[in-house]
Amino acid sequence: MANPVVPSSGVLTPLGLDAVRLDPGFWGDRRTLDQDVIIGHCLEWMDKLGWIGNFRSEPRRGREFADSEVYKLLEAMAWTGDRRFDELAATVVAAQEPDGYLNTRWSGDRYRDFEWGHELYCAGHLIQAGVARWRTAGEHPLTDAVRLAADQVCRRFMEGHEVCGHPEIEMALVELYRLTGAERYLEMARRFVERRGRPALADIELGRAYFQDDVPVRRAAAFGGHAVRAMYLACGAVDVAVETRDAELLAAIEAQWEHTVARRTHLTGGMGSRHTGESFGEDFELPPDRAYAETCAGIGSVMLAHRLLLATGRSRYADQAERTLYNLVAASPALDGRSFFYANPLHVRTPGRVAEDVSPRAESASRAPWFQVSCCPTNLARTFASLPAYVATATPGGIQIHHPTACEISHDGLTVRVETLYPWSGSVAVRVLEAPADPRHVSLRLPPWAAGAPHPGDTVSRGPEDLTPVRRGSALVFGERVWAPGEVVAAELPMEARWVRPDPRVDAVRGCVAVERGPLVYCAESPRDEVRLAEVVVDLSRPPAERTGDELRSGAAGDAPAHDGPPHDGVVRVEVRASRRPEGDNGRPYAEAGDTPREEELTLRLVPYHRWGNHGPATMRVWLPAG
Ligand SMILES: [Zn+2]
Numbered sequence: 001m002a003n004p005v006v007p008s009s010g011v012l013t014p015l016g017l018d019a020v021r022l023d024p025g026f027w028g029d030r031r032t033l034d035q036d037v038i039i040g041h042c043l044e045w046m047d048k049l050g051w052i053g054n055f056r057s058e059p060r061r062g063r064e065f066a067d068s069e070v071y072k073l074l075e076a077m078a079w080t081g082d083r084r085f086d087e088l089a090a091t092v093v094a095a096q097e098p099d100g101y102l103n104t105r106w107s108g109d110r111y112r113d114f115e116w117g118h119e120l121y122c123a124g125h126l127i128q129a130g131v132a133r134w135r136t137a138g139e140h141p142l143t144d145a146v147r148l149a150a151d152q153v154c155r156r157f158m159e160g161h162e163v164c165g166h167p168e169i170e171m172a173l174v175e176l177y178r179l180t181g182a183e184r185y186l187e188m189a190r191r192f193v194e195r196r197g198r199p200a201l202a203d204i205e206l207g208r209a210y211f212q213d214d215v216p217v218r219r220a221a222a223f224g225g226h227a228v229r230a231m232y233l234a235c236g237a238v239d240v241a242v243e244t245r246d247a248e249l250l251a252a253i254e255a256q257w258e259h260t261v262a263r264r265t266h267l268t269g270g271m272g273s274r275h276t277g278e279s280f281g282e283d284f285e286l287p288p289d290r291a292y293a294e295t296c297a298g299i300g301s302v303m304l305a306h307r308l309l310l311a312t313g314r315s316r317y318a319d320q321a322e323r324t325l326y327n328l329v330a331a332s333p334a335l336d337g338r339s340f341f342y343a344n345p346l347h348v349r350t351p352g353r354v355a356e357d358v359s360p361r362a363e364s365a366s367r368a369p370w371f372q373v374s375c376c377p378t379n380l381a382r383t384f385a386s387l388p389a390y391v392a393t394a395t396p397g398g399i400q401i402h403h404p405t406a407c408e409i410s411h412d413g414l415t416v417r418v419e420t421l422y423p424w425s426g427s428v429a430v431r432v433l434e435a436p437a438d439p440r441h442v443s444l445r446l447p448p449w450a451a452g453a454p455h456p457g458d459t460v461s462r463g464p465e466d467l468t469p470v471r472r473g474s475a476l477v478f479g480e481r482v483w484a485p486g487e488v489v490a491a492e493l494p495m496e497a498r499w500v501r502p503d504p505r506v507d508a509v510r511g512c513v514a515v516e517r518g519p520l521v522y523c524a525e526s527p528r529d530e531v532r533l534a535e536v537v538v539d540l541s542r543p544p545a546e547r548t549g550d551e552l553r554s555g556a557a558g559d560a561p562a563h564d565g566p567p568h569d570g571v572v573r574v575e576v577r578a579s580r581r582p583e584g585d586n587g588r589p590y591a592e593a594g595d596t597p598r599e600e601e602l603t604l605r606l607v608p609y610h611r612w613g614n615h616g617p618a619t620m621r622v623w624l625p626a627g
Pocket residue numbers: 294295296297342374375376377379
C-alpha cells in the first residue's frame with residue numbers, strides 16, 4: 001500500500017497513492033506544483049547551503065537538524081517517483097556508519113544532547129523516507145540503510161530512560177513495524193512514548209512542557225508546549241495505541257484533541273499561539289496578530305487527524321483536516337511554489353518585505369524562499385506528494401470520500417471518478433467507471449457547514465431511484481447497490497458565504513466576525529495598506545456576497561490583482577459592506593468611551609486566506625470588527 005500510514009486495524013482502511021490518483025484541480029494542481037517546482041526548489045537550496053554536502057563530509061553547515069530536511073525531501077521524491085531520488089539516496093547512504101548510526105552533525109560525538117540534539121528526530125525522518133520508498137517502489141539501498149539505522153536505535157535505547165527532545169521517531173518506528181512485522185520497532189516506539197513526562201529530559205529555560213515532558217502522555221488534558229512536537233508525539237501515541245490495542249491511550253489522545261480543537265486552535269486550523277517556544281497558549285488564547293500557527297504544526301495536525309479518522313471513523317477528524325489543509329497548509333506556499341510562510345498569523349498590520357534570501361526567522365508578513373530553520377518547505381513537499389493518501393478510505397462494503405477533489409479512486413474492483421471544482425463549487429459528481437458484481441456503497445463526508453442543508457431531497461440524483469443517497473451520520477451514502485459503469489451520483493453542497501463569530505472567551509477577537517465560504521476562510525487583504533484595515537468596521541446587516549474572479553480584475557480598493565495561480569483555481573471572491581472609523585491622533589491610543597462617527601462607506605473585497613500575500617507586500621486580517 002503506497003501510503004504513509006497503514007494501521008493493522010481500525011474502522012477505516014486507508015487508500016494510498018496506488019488507489020487514488022489526483023486529477024487537475026485544487027489539490028491535483030498543488031501536487032503537480034510540488035513535482036514541477038517545490039521539490040526542485042528545496043533540492044537547489046539545500047545543495048547551495050551545503051546541507052546535502054554534509055553527507056559528503058564537507059565542512060558541516062546548517063542547524064543540528066538539517067539532515068532531516070534532506071530526508072523529508074527524499075520522502076517527497078519517493079511519493080512522486082522523482083528521478084533524482086537515487087542519487088540523493090546514494091549520497092545519504094554513503095554517510096552511514098557501519099553500526100547503522102547516521103547523522104552528519106553528531107558523528108563521533110553521538111547521543112550527548114537529548115534535549116536539543118535532534119538525533120532520533122532525524123532518524124525518524126530517515127525511516128519515513130525509507131518507508132515511502134519501500135511502499136511505492138520496493139526495496140532499495142535506502143531501505144536497507146533504514147533498517148540498519150532503526151536496529152541501531154533499538155539496540156541503544158531499548159533499555160534506559162532516554163527520549164529525543166523532538167518527537168518524530170515514534171511514528172516512524174511504528175510504520176517500519178507495520179511494514180516489516182519486526183516487533184522491536186513497535187516496542188521501541190511504545191517505550192519512547194511511555195518514557196515521556198516521568199520526566200525523561202532536563203528542565204530547560206522554556207520548561208519541560210516545551211517538549212511534552214512535564215506529564216506522561218496518557219495523563220495530559222490537552223496538547224501543550226511546542227506545537228509541532230505535540231502533534232508529532234500524538235501521532236506516535238495513536239500509532240502505538242492502535243498497534244498495541246491500547247484503548248486507554250487512544251482515548252487520552254482523542255480527549256486531548258477535543259480539548260485542543262475546542263479551545264486552542266485558530267479558525268484556520270492553525271495551532272500554536274505563542275512565538276516563545278513556538279507553543280500552544282492557554283485555553284482561548286488565540287490572538288490573530290500574534291498567532292504563530294507554524295506550517296509544520298498544521299501538517300502535524302492533519303497527520304494526527306488522519307490517524308484518528310482511520311482509527312475511529314469519526315468524520316469530525318476529517319472536518320478538522322479539511323479546515324487545516326485549505327486554510328493553513330495551502331496558505332504556506334506562494335502560488336508559484338518558490339516561497340513559503342513559516343508562521344501563519346491571521347492579522348498582519350504592516351506590509352512585509354519581499355524576501356529573496358534565507359530568512360533568519362519565521363517571518364510572518366511575507367513568504368521567504370528558505371529559512372535558517374527550514375522545516376516547513378520540505379514538510380510541505382512531502383505532504384503535497386502524499387496528498388492522494390488523505391482523500392478516501394475503504395471498508396469491506398465500499399469507499400468513503402472524505403475530501404472531495406478531482407480524482408480517480410480504485411479499490412477492490414470499484415473505480416470511480418470524482419468530478420468537482422470544490423472548493424469553488426459545491427457540486428460533486430461521482431462517476432462509476434468500473435464496478436464489481438457485488439453491492440458497494442460510496443459515501444461523501446458532509447462538512448459541519450453543510451450538515452443542515454443537503455438532506456437527500458436536496459441532492460441531485462441522476463438515474464435510478466436507488467441512486468438517491470441516504471444520510472448516515474455526517475455522510476451522504478449512495479448505495480449499497482450493484483453499480484454499472486457510467487452511472488453518476490451527485491451532491492450539491494451549499495456554498496453561500498457566511499459570517500462566523502468567535503467564542504467570546506477568545507478575547508483577542510471579541511466583537512469581530514470572519515467570513516467563510518465552503519471550507520475556505522476568507523480575509524481582507526490590502527496591498528500597501530491602501531484600505532487601512534485597522535480602521536474598517538463591517539456591516540453585518542447584509543450577507544457577504546460572492547464575486548467571481550474576472551470581474552474584479554481592475555484592482556479596486558481592497559482587491560488584489562487577478563490571480564495567476566494554478567489553472568483550475570477558479571477563485572471565488574467575497575465582498576462585504578464596511579465603513580471606516582478613523583481615530584484622530586490624540587497622543588495616546590485611548591479616548592473617552594462613546595460613539596465614533598463612521599466615515600466613508602466602502603466595499604471590502606475578501607480573498608481566500610490561502611491566497612493572501614501573493615501580490616506583493618500587503619496588510620491582511622481575517623477577523624473584522626463588526627458594528
Ligand atoms: Zn516548520
